[in-house]
Structures are given as structure tokens and as C-alpha cells.
Amino acid sequence: MGRYAIRFASLGYLVVLLVAPVGLVFYRAFEHGLGAFWGSISSPDAVHALKLTLMIGAIAVPANTIFGVLCALAIVRYRFPGFGVVNALVDLPLALSPVVVGLSLLLLYGRGGWLEGHNVLFALPGMTMATIFVSLPFVVREVVPVLREIGTEQEQAASTLGASALQTFVRVTWPSIRWAVAYGVVLTTARVLGEFGAVSVVSGRLVGQTETLTLYVQDRYNDFDVAGAYASSVVLALIAIATLLVLNTLRPKEETR
């Protein structure tokens, strides 16, 4: 029947495109045993790359989360002039090439740029800014529809009962949006850990100093250290799979019926 044909075609497509490649990398990474794998990922450069990635994450994720909630509130609850532009700017990082993002930062903070000489580029601040740019939209986009849906009635009730804006937010708004925020945080984290193009441009890629884990993967591959590339890829893939599991638990159970 038609149904089996579609099922076979869809699942086949997914296997060829997703499952087989990822499976192969796992296989290759552990092909020479756990020891070889561990050796690859415990090299000082690899460890530094991981630490750098996590440091950037520790700054970028909270920053975008706080901004995300504030911005969502601003967009949904306060119709201020120019909010259409704000909306567009928030969505832009989703549609924009990361290389273009990196270049903009390079031009802004680099030689001849408006904010030149603040020691931003080729160092942590620049890479963090690039990462914040590309991971900006996720919390906002998850929270906005939830805020729209719950409406303002509960908040209005709270204010008639004497609650201040902050109290209303903490006691009424936050409990309704926290799962959306959590989902957005997971998406943001995944994007932050996976960022490559923008940091590629702004980092200068000094091995052992300004390489994130993703840049390290490329570095290993270009050095013909394929095992090293696979090993660090596996680390990132495991984080990605963990992300998927968390997303799956948080996702409202509505997408299969």
C-alpha cells in the first residue's frame, strides 16, 4: 500500500542522510579502542578547546536567556513604536550566514572599525559576541507564543490584588513561561556549543588559545589527524544527542498522534 512506500522512502532518506554518517563516525572514533579515543580527546589542546567552549557558553547562554525573556515581554506586552523592526532583528540571526556575522564583528572591532582597539578580536570577548549574535533568537521565539497564548488576564488580576510588576512577573508570569524558557535555553546551548562559522572569522584560530571545540575539529582534520577529528566530533555529537533527549522530554507531546 501507499503507506508502506512512504514509510520506506522517508525512513530510507533519514538513514542515508542522518543515521549512517553519524553511526560511521562513532564507529571510526572507537575503531582503535577506547584508549586511542581517550588519548585524542585528552590532549592539552583538546581540553583547552573544550574549556573555552564551555566558558563562552557560560556567558552567552545566560545573557541570551535574560535578554530573551525581557525581549519577549517587550514584544508581546508592550506595543512600542518600532517593535516590528525589533522582531525582524531578533529573527535575523536565524537566516543570516555565520560568516557574515563574523565579518561584521571583524569590521566593527578591527582595524579601521568604529570600536577599534578594545582587545575584542582574536580573544574571548569577540568570540563570545559572535556566539551571542548567532544564538540570540531561540529563547525569544519560544517564549513569545506562550506569552501570547496565556494572555494578560492573570497578570491584570495580580495587579488588582496589589502586586508590583516584579512580583507579578515572579509569581504569575514566570511559572507559565518557564518550560518555554527551558526549551529555548536548550536550543540556545546547542547552538552555542555548535557555533563554527562566526567564531572562525573572529578568533584568529590560534591553536591552544583561541580555538573552540568546533574549530579544533577542523584543525585536527586539516592536520590529517583524522582520529583526533573524529574523537572530538564524537564528544560534540554526544552533547548533541543529550540535547535531543532533553528537548524530547520538554517538548509538548503533540507532534505525533
Add this chain to the structure above:
Amino acid sequence: MAARAHALPAPRARGRPGVGITVGLSTAYLSVVVLLPLAALVWSARAHGSWQAVSNEEAVAALKLTLVVSAVVAAVQAVAGTAVAWTLVRDRFVGQSIVNALIDLPFALPTVVAGVTLLALYGPRSPVGVHAAFTRWSLVISLLFVTLPFVVRTVQPVLVELDREMEDAAASLGASPLAIFRRIVLPNILPAVLSGVALAFARAVGEFGALVLISGNLPFRTEVASLYIFGRIESGDPGGAAAVSVVLLAISFAVLLLIGAFRRWTTRHDL
């Protein structure tokens, strides 16, 4: 920024508690993080770039290749993504929820890792004898990988919401399953498919990490716009890079507007 008053029945910004902080902080953050760099980009393109930077042969080839490959990939995903969404919503089989979770893998996986994994299976040391590295096929495969979730995830919720009784009604009136799909299902999921296609297209146009290892960056053959821009930066020609970047920026904006329009179109017939 042009200011426009909105004639919507929403509370006015002035006088509402918490307005100052939320609106003020958000716009300040957004300006520093997004607006300022982009402004620097556009300014730099005008100041240091030139028409030559955009119209030289290599740049034009890169842009053309980008648009063509992205369009092809988006078109393939329109069909494949709809089929996958159909299987996830209308079918029932063991392991279905695992497959559903798997769809998000390209979202969660770093692009450079995606490139490495595809290279492992379809590159020079391919166990299945497929050697697509440094060819245009490598672009297609990589872009299919990274754009996989877009159409699936926009179509899924619409399929879930679709009134199955419309399909029963069409069957009772004599429509074959194909006719039912063509006349009943498709018109109702089309806006979602197009939204997903637009997102996939935008993503494909800008993709860098998944292509940088597997494509070989061969000018006129596999060098897409993002790789070209990167090459210009490495060669110390940020002006030239900026000029082509502005073209990509414009494409991104245009696609965003299109997606917004699709979103409004989606709800026009809602009961």
C-alpha cells in the same frame, strides 16, 4: 529607526509598569549585539567595497552557485520533508518517537561535525564507495543534512491539526487517496510547506561549517558565497568580503519577510 504608532487594542507603552526596563534593555542589547555590527558591515561595504567586488567573475559564480544549490535543496526538502512529516503523524510503527527526536539532530549537531560525518561516509575513505567530496554533490548532501528539520517541523503541527473528517468526507464523495491528497491535504499544508522551504533556503544560502571541509572550496566549482567571503577575509580583502556579504544580508531579509507573509497566509481560512 522609523517610529510607527500601532492602532492595535493593546496597552500603551507609556505608563505601564516595567516598561522602561524591559523595552530599554532589550533594544539596547539588540543594538549592541546585532544592529551595530550590521551597520558597520553595510558602511564598510559602501566605503571599501565596490561594484567590482560584487561583479567580478568569481563572486558572481559563487552567488549563482549558492542560489541554485540552495533552491534545489529547498525543493527536495519540500517533498522529502512533507513525506517524513506524513510518516511521523499518520503512520504508526515501533521506534517512531526515536525517529521523531532524531529529526532535530541537524539542529543540535555542530555544522563542522556534520561535515566530518558526511565526509566519513561519502568522502575519500567511503566504505560504500561513494566519493562525493570536492564535487557539487557534496554541497547538495551537506545542505540536505543541515536543512532536514525545517520543512518537517513546520508541516508536522499542521498535519496534526488537520481535520481528518474532511478526508473522510472526500472519500465518501468518491475521491481516490491521491485526489484526497491533492485537493484536500495539500492546499491546507501548502503555506506550512512554503514556510519550511523558505527557512531551508535561507539556511542553505548561509551555510558554512558543513561545507568547508567537504567541498574543497574550489572556485567556480564548489565555492559558494559563504566560502568566497571567507576566502576574501583570509586574503585581507574585507571590503570585497563585505560587498558580497551585503548581498547575502539582503537575501536573508527578503526571505524573512516572505516567511512572515506565509505565516499570515496560513490562517486566512481558519474556522
Add this chain to the structure above:
Amino acid sequence: MIEARRITKRFGEFVALDDVSVDVPAGSLTALLGPSGSGKSTLLRIVAGLERPDGGEVWLDGEDVTRRTPQRRGVGFVFQHYAAFKHMTVRENVAFGLKIRRRPRSEIGPRVDELLELVQLSGLAKRYPAQLSGGQRQRMGLARALAVDPKVLLLDEPFGALDARVRKELRQWLRRLHDETHTTTVIVTHDQEEAMDVADRVVVMNAGRIEQAAPPRELYDSPANEFVMSFVGPVNRVGEAFIRPHDVELLLEPNGATQEAMVERLVHLGFEVRVELVRDDGEQLFAQLTREQTEALELARGQIVYVRPTRQTVFAK
């Protein structure tokens, strides 16, 4: 015209239909009546081919259609929530079946006009379902089903989603339509008033089985069992006996066969009055009287009267 023979259908553990057999004569309007979960909608959908039975056969117009898809059964189906094609205009909705059969445009146009006239939606042909009221959408659903001249018209709680007044209007209108067209019609409903009002024959179903199939009068006067009697009309239960409220006689003096009762409440329903009583043993009793009878007895709250059934039914166990 329609014969369902020994139909069984299970959904997991739940038995929706248990060896059900029903005959629907050609040209009749039959109601499948029962509470939620009785299996009536399932049976209708099996007749239409929208569900497959686990066992049994469906015969339409002398042919075994059990294995046939809904496309090839020649049935018209009307859905409780209209199943309107929301992306098509009213005209396109009604024309759908004809378009599928590739009828020439010259034929479709006038036929659709004729149907829209029949259901009184002529002025709304270019509207979309979102712009119609519930009653209008359902009339469109009917026109759409009739467009292909079905042998059999099946309606699944067609008026269930509409408000009471519209429901009554459409009910009468359906009956008149049937009287004109004489298409064999089956209507599923949980509303006994609707079934009794509109149908030539009523099939009472409960928990996947048929309790009784008969004309409305017979169901009311000679119910087969306790379920049917309670379902088709209000009923009092006194010990083993079942007594209809209008078979309860009220007297001002006892006469040996009567029981004492107190009037708790008088509910005036148009020209009838429902008298809610409490018997001396504490049990409730409902009587239905005309206004004249109530006034003749000068009934009032708290009054003591003496009650006696003029008719009662006892079912053999």
C-alpha cells in the same frame, strides 16, 4: 436496501459492536438511537466504509460491499462537525463530488445552483465556510452529499453541534426533504425526541447491541425492555413496575388502590405541567398533567394527593 449482518467491531479491548444485524428498508428514514458509546456512529461509519468491521457483512442494494472502499459505495455522508472543506467556497464544496467524477462544467453549474436553492444557501455560494453559521455549514454539508445522487444518505449526529432552536428547524426540514426525495436515509442521534420526531423507524442501541427496532409509536407503547422504555421517554420506577408520567392519575381522595404523595414542585412547560411528587415512602414520582387538569385539582405546593397508575409495564426477567 441496507443490510448489516452480524457486524462486530473492537477498538483494542473495547467492544463497540457485538454481533449486530439491522435492516433498513428502501425509501425509509431510520434513526439509530442510543447513548454515547452505544456503537451507533461506529455502525454508521461501517456502513459508509469509513471503518472496517472485524466480522460480519454489509449489503447495499443487494450487493455485498463489505470489502469496498467508501469511494465506491454510493453513499452520502454528513458529519457532526460538518467536515467542510475550509479552503473551498460553498459552491466548490457542493461541486466537489461532481468534479471528482469529471462531470462537464455545463452540468455541474446548474446542478449546484439547484442544490443551493434546495438548502436555501443560494446567496452564499461564494462564501467560505469560516463565514457561515453552524446551521448553514451543515446545510452545505447536506447539499454536498446529495450532489452525487447517493443511493443512501447517512447522517452522523448532524445537528449535535447546533443550538436547540436551529436543531429543531433543521430536523423538520430534513423530514420534509426526505418526503420529497425518498432517498433511503439513516440518521444517528442520542436525542430521543429527535429520533421520535423525524424517523419512520427507530433502532435503539446500547453497549454495542440492538435493543429494539420499531416505529416510534411501538417503541413508546410496547418497549422491549427496561432500557428502551427509560430511553425513549421519561419513566417512573415503582418497585418492579415502570409507569409513564402521563399514566399517573392524581386524586384528591384516597380510594384503596392509591398511595399518598405530596406535591413538591409544579413545573409549567407550555400547556403541560410536570408535577414532582414525593410518595409517603420517600420516593420521588413524576406526573404529567395538562393545565386544565392541574387547575381542576387546584394543585399547589405542599398539597397531599393520592396517586394511582392507569397503566404500568413490568418486564419479565
